[in-house]
Amino acid sequence: xxxxxxxxxxxxxxxxxxxxxxxxxxxxxxxxxxxxxxxxxxxxxxxxxxxxxxxxxxxxxxxxxxxxxxxxxxxxxxxxxxxxxxxxxxxxx
Numbered sequence: 001x002x003x004x005x006x007x008x009x010x011x012x013x014x015x016x017x018x019x020x021x022x023x024x025x026x027x028x029x030x031x032x033x034x035x036x037x038x039x040x041x042x043x044x045x046x047x048x049x050x051x052x053x054x055x056x057x058x059x060x061x062x063x064x065x066x067x068x069x070x071x072x073x074x075x076x077x078x079x080x081x082x083x084x085x086x087x088x089x090x091x092x093x
Contacts, residue, residue, distance in 0.1 A: 012067050015039070015086060020062040026053050043087055046080045054078065 017040035026049060028035060035045070039061060046057055055077040064073040067082065075083060 012069075012086075015065055015067075015083075017088060019065075022060045024058040024060065025056045039083075040087065043080060043083050047084055054080070059083070 021039040021042040022036045023042040059075040059080050061073045064071040
């Protein structure tokens with residue numbers, strides 16, 4: 001018999017930073033086109049935005065991920081910062 005554990009790892013399993021993600025409502029030259037890239041690339045691009053564009057950004061994931069015990073497939077504005085806090089360091093990516 002296997003016992004369930006409800007520690008922090010169960011609430012937020014390892015994030016697949018290579019999954020596809022779309023970053024929308026951000027400037028791309030003279031247009032505001034969605035860019036499909038890896039989740040890590042999209043979050044790092046969000047970090048490079050100014051505050052106004054960060055708050056308008058929408059990040060849509062290829063599939064839901066479990067974060068703090070909830071399944072989430074879309075992050076809006078400053079909620080993307082919650083993912084940014086979990087980014088792998090540049091030396092391990």
